[in-house]
Amino acid sequence: MGKLKTEEFVVNMGPVHPATHGVCRLMLTMDGEKVVKIEPVIGYLHRAIEKVCENRTYPQCIPMMDRFEYVTSMSTNQVFSQACERLAEIEVPERAEYLRVIMLELNRIASHLIFYGTTAMDMGALTPFLYGLRERELIIDLFEMTCGQRLTYNYIRIGGVSKDIPKEFIPKCREALDIIEGKLVDYEGLLNENPIWLIRTKGIGHLPAELATSFGVSGPVLRASGVDYDIRRDDPYSIYDRFDWKVAVCQNGDCYDRYLLRLEEIRQSISIVRQALDGLPEGNIKAKVSPKFKPPVGEVYSRIENSRGEMGVYIQSDGTTKPLRVKCRGGSYNQLQALPYFGTGGLVADLVAIFATLDVILPEVDR
Amino acid sequence: MSDNLGNLELIHVFYWLKELLLSTGLGEPYVTIVSYVVLGAVTFGVLALLALFLVWWERKIAAHIQQRFGPMRTGWHGWYQTIMDAVKLLQKEDVRVDKRDKFVFFWAPVVCFVAAFLAYVVMPFGNQLIVADLSIGILYVLAVTTFTVISLLMAGWGSNNKYALLGGMRSAAQVVSYEVPMVAAILTVIVYVGSLSMVDIVEAQSGLFINWFIFKLPFGPIAFIVYIIAATAEANRVPFDIPEAEQELVAGFNIEYSGMKFAMFFLAEFVNMFTVSAIAVTLFFGGWNGVFLPSWVWFLGKTFLVVLLLMMFRWTYPRLRVDQLMEFAWKFLVPLAFANLILGSIMKYLGWYW
Amino acid sequence: MTKEELRSYIDSTFGSQLKALDTGRHDPMYEIEPQNLVKTCQALCDDEKVKFNFLCNISAVDTTEKFEVVYSIASLPNKLRLDFKFSLPYENAEIDSVQEVWSGANWHEREIWELYGINIRNHDNLTRFLLPDDWDQGFPMRKDWDAPDFIRLPEK
Numbered sequence: 001m002g003k004l005k006t007e008e009f010v011v012n013m014g015p016v017h018p019a020t021h022g023v024c025r026l027m028l029t030m031d032g033e034k035v036v037k038i039e040p041v042i043g044y045l046h047r048a049i050e051k052v053c054e055n056r057t058y059p060q061c062i063p064m065m066d067r068f069e070y071v072t073s074m075s076t077n078q079v080f081s082q083a084c085e086r087l088a089e090i091e092v093p094e095r096a097e098y099l100r101v102i103m104l105e106l107n108r109i110a111s112h113l114i115f116y117g118t119t120a121m122d123m124g125a126l127t128p129f130l131y132g133l134r135e136r137e138l139i140i141d142l143f144e145m146t147c148g149q150r151l152t153y154n155y156i157r158i159g160g161v162s163k164d165i166p167k168e169f170i171p172k173c174r175e176a177l178d179i180i181e182g183k184l185v186d187y188e189g190l191l192n193e194n195p196i197w198l199i200r201t202k203g204i205g206h207l208p209a210e211l212a213t214s215f216g217v218s219g220p221v222l223r224a225s226g227v228d229y230d231i232r233r234d235d236p237y238s239i240y241d242r243f244d245w246k247v248a249v250c251q252n253g254d255c256y257d258r259y260l261l262r263l264e265e266i267r268q269s270i271s272i273v274r275q276a277l278d279g280l281p282e283g284n285i286k287a288k289v290s291p292k293f294k295p296p297v298g299e300v301y302s303r304i305e306n307s308r309g310e311m312g313v314y315i316q317s318d319g320t321t322k323p324l325r326v327k328c329r330g331g332s333y334n335q336l337q338a339l340p341y342f343g344t345g346g347l348v349a350d351l352v353a354i355f356a357t358l359d360v361i362l363p364e365v366d367r
Numbered sequence: 368m369s370d371n372l373g374n375l376e377l378i379h380v381f382y383w384l385k386e387l388l389l390s391t392g393l394g395e396p397y398v399t400i401v402s403y404v405v406l407g408a409v410t411f412g413v414l415a416l417l418a419l420f421l422v423w424w425e426r427k428i429a430a431h432i433q434q435r436f437g438p439m440r441t442g443w444h445g446w447y448q449t450i451m452d453a454v455k456l457l458q459k460e461d462v463r464v465d466k467r468d469k470f471v472f473f474w475a476p477v478v479c480f481v482a483a484f485l486a487y488v489v490m491p492f493g494n495q496l497i498v499a500d501l502s503i504g505i506l507y508v509l510a511v512t513t514f515t516v517i518s519l520l521m522a523g524w525g526s527n528n529k530y531a532l533l534g535g536m537r538s539a540a541q542v543v544s545y546e547v548p549m550v551a552a553i554l555t556v557i558v559y560v561g562s563l564s565m566v567d568i569v570e571a572q573s574g575l576f577i578n579w580f581i582f583k584l585p586f587g588p589i590a591f592i593v594y595i596i597a598a599t600a601e602a603n604r605v606p607f608d609i610p611e612a613e614q615e616l617v618a619g620f621n622i623e624y625s626g627m628k629f630a631m632f633f634l635a636e637f638v639n640m641f642t643v644s645a646i647a648v649t650l651f652f653g654g655w656n657g658v659f660l661p662s663w664v665w666f667l668g669k670t671f672l673v674v675l676l677l678m679m680f681r682w683t684y685p686r687l688r689v690d691q692l693m694e695f696a697w698k699f700l701v702p703l704a705f706a707n708l709i710l711g712s713i714m715k716y717l718g719w720y721w
Numbered sequence: 722m723t724k725e726e727l728r729s730y731i732d733s734t735f736g737s738q739l740k741a742l743d744t745g746r747h748d749p750m751y752e753i754e755p756q757n758l759v760k761t762c763q764a765l766c767d768d769e770k771v772k773f774n775f776l777c778n779i780s781a782v783d784t785t786e787k788f789e790v791v792y793s794i795a796s797l798p799n800k801l802r803l804d805f806k807f808s809l810p811y812e813n814a815e816i817d818s819v820q821e822v823w824s825g826a827n828w829h830e831r832e833i834w835e836l837y838g839i840n841i842r843n844h845d846n847l848t849r850f851l852l853p854d855d856w857d858q859g860f861p862m863r864k865d866w867d868a869p870d871f872i873r874l875p876e877k
Contacts, residue, residue: 009529011529011530017617018617019615033533033537033689033690041850042850042851043849043850043851043852043853046851046852048861050862051861051862086746086747087746089746120685123685123686124605124606124608124684124685124686125605125683125684125685125686126429126433126605126682127429127432127433127682127683130433130434130435131433131434134434190683191685194684194685196606196684196685196686196687197685199687199688199691200685200686200687200688200691211824213774213775213797214774214823214824214825215823215824215825216775216776216777216823216825217825218775227797229797229800234800235795235800235802297744298744298745298746299744299745299746299750299791299804300745300746300747300748301748301777301778301791301793301802301804302747303777303793310777312777312778312793314778314780314791314793316782316789316791318784324782324784325780325782325783327778327780329777329778333828334825334828337825337827337828338824338825341824347688347689347690348533348615348616349609349615349686349688349689350688352615366851
């Protein structure tokens with residue numbers, strides 16, 4: 001068939017496309033069904049959060065941070081509050097630290113449940129999506145019970161948390177954890193051994209460890225490539241060093257490993273939340289912080305392990321009530337950046353699988 | 368079969384209608400024409416309603432697999448939801464792409480819709496309840512169901528959209544590949560019946576369920592499995608729904624269609640699903656054969672069970688990739704189907720069957 | 722390696738290139754010379770003892786008198802963190818790309834170029850990506866940028 005003239009053509013995957021989880025546009029150069037080149041085009045969701053923060057006082061920035069990454073808003077609150085606390089050297093009360101860890105880990109579970117659902121949905125299995133969201137609802141209810149919000153919590157504040165948990169929180173939380181742990185078995189039964197799932201994910205989208213490190217890829221994607229690095233353990237923040245848990249690591253760096261690793265992380269998070277609930281002390285939930293919070297001159301880059309990798313905030317303070325500069329760094333930013341370097345060569349369906357298992361969310365990329 | 372239950376056979380309604388027409392004094396040829404027109408209209412109407420019902424049923428099954436309710440607001444368990452949806456689609460603006468291929472774009476849904484219904488000319492709904500008993504029945508079905516692929520290609524080409532074109536090309540490749548194992552599986556049955564007529568095929572399975580070809584043929588279950596896999600692919604359903612793979616091609620070939628034209632594609636898809644199930648029942652599950660109940664009830668009941676199977680596939684499995692799909696067809700299904708056919712033919716020749 | 726050990730190691734090994742600052746909180750902060758940027762980064766990345774092979778973040782800061790560019794780096798095998806920065810004049814600000822050390826710097830630098838107007842030398846793909854393609858209304862992250870009442874959208 002050598003005589004037929006063929007030519008590559010460009011397909012716009014996005015900005016509105018079911019598989020891009022938001023408004024990302026991937027310009028694909030395709031040879032038939034084969035993806036030859038990927039060029040991510042971002043900025044459709046650019047809300048200038050960094051610029052807006054420069055004109056807000058520090059406590060007013062926290063609701064902006066909720067919008068920076070709305071799937072795990074708790075961690076955005078945490079990373080900003082932590083930066084402010086490090087700037088002003090505020091000691092956070094013990095109970096507040098425990099509550100923070102509980103909320104952060106619950107939010108991580110919720111985010112990974114969404115990952116489970118959307119990834120399966122991107123490969124055509126629609127049922128797991130509903131399963132994932134069903135269990136996430138339990139966690140969202142817990143958050144609603146605590147801070148009245150279901151998506152943008154504004155819960156973790158500078159110096160502590162905004163409200164104490166209600167009395168019925170702890171039994172409800174334990175119940176929810178038991179349910180989720182039971183349902184994990186169902187999830188794995190549905191996909192782990194499914195032959196179609198295996199041929200769709202095993203060996204697809206192999207991300208070598210060197211490439212991942214060099215591109216600043218972090219979090220579950222990095223650990224799936226065999227790099228044993230978790231900020232919760234290796235650059236401890238809050239009180240993660242007090243709990244007994246394992247960092248999940250896989251070796252192959254393909255889509256299947258990224259999927260397995262996240263399921264394992266749900267298990268570890270459940271264990272952390274249980275330990276935190278057991279050890280929850282009585283006491284104050286918020287250090288005394290003036291509403292006109294004025295940190296001394298200085299700068300800090302604070303980072304935490306979010307469900308999508310390293311989430312960091314750089315703050316430079318000039319000694320006034322408003323930050324001089326706030327820079328947000330999300331894990332998805334670097335993951336999407338690395339995509340053109342390992343996502344090519346497969347078919348469109350493979351690209352969809354790779355994109356789904358990177359678990360990119362676009363507000364974090366565009367900010 | 369007792370007499371009073373036998374009166375429930377729909378074929379008597381047809382005879383009654385014919386006698387009514389004859390009593391008005393019309394000549395014999397005109398009566399035949401009128402009665403066939405009525406028959407066609409009724410078949411068409413019933414099938415359109417059936418497609419609407421299938422859409423509702425699929426939504427309910429999907430909902431229950433996913434542990435939710437599905438449509439609940441419109442009537443009892445939302446029974447007229449799809450009727451309202453169809454009415455909504457009828458009212459919608461017919462959006463047309465500027466740079467479409469006008470002729471092809473317009474006729475694609477029509478061809479798809481018509482092709483979906485053509486197969487029912489030879490479908491034996493019940494005892495004697497068949498529009499025309501063609502002697503080449505099953506061959507005719509295979510021929511007209513493949514029309515669908517032409518319509519999908521037309522839709523893909525006419526839309527002037529790369530996603531649509533990819534969807535059309537995928538569907539052509541898929542249908543051509545899966546036609547081969549499907550025909551091989553059907554041939555296994557035909558070898559035993561010795562006739563292509565649908566009525567002959569059903570009558571060869573009369574009697575107890577032990578006479579159904581899935582049990583009677585030497586490797587009946589294998590033939591059935593090959594057929595049902597190929598049929599799922601033929602009906603473009605998960606795990607073989609790559610022509611319209613939502614997360615890859617957005618909506619595939621029907622991406623640029625809206626309103627009524629989209630509704631035609633949509634209903635045709637469900638009619639196709641019913642068609643392949645009905646053929647599966649005719650070939651492997653004894654068609655309308657059954658005891659106590661009227662034959663058309665048996666036929667519909669069995670068909671709905673096969674449809675249920677297809678729906679459960681859809682809501683359980685992820686989708687295959689396009690090259691894996693081809694590999695599966697050519698490297699697994701085709702050899703299996705032909706081995707089955709050859710073995711079955713040898714056993715038929717030697718008389719090693721019952 | 723603790724933070725104190727890291728500080729003393731940096732002072733002894735890279736003392737000529739990295740000068741300690743006291744503005745950094747929590748993590749050590751250093752100042753470097755902008756013309757040595759790539760060389761210093763390469764040295765930090767290659768040094769066996771520290772091996773800073775992971776770029777967390779690059780952020781530019783407009784302090785209304787000058788620009789500052791802050792690099793936050795980490796070492797995955799040795800679990801270390803370090804920040805360093807340098808100042809640039811307001812006019813004709815220009816820095817070298819550190820892509821050859823950490824490929825992930827690509828988009829961070831592109832963002833700095835786009836939003837602050839700091840030119841990046843040796844960058845392989847200096848095109849707009851957060852702002853519209855035909856943006857011609859200045860550099861929004863600069864402190865002296867006034868948000869216009871109306872922004873003209875590209876005509877299409």
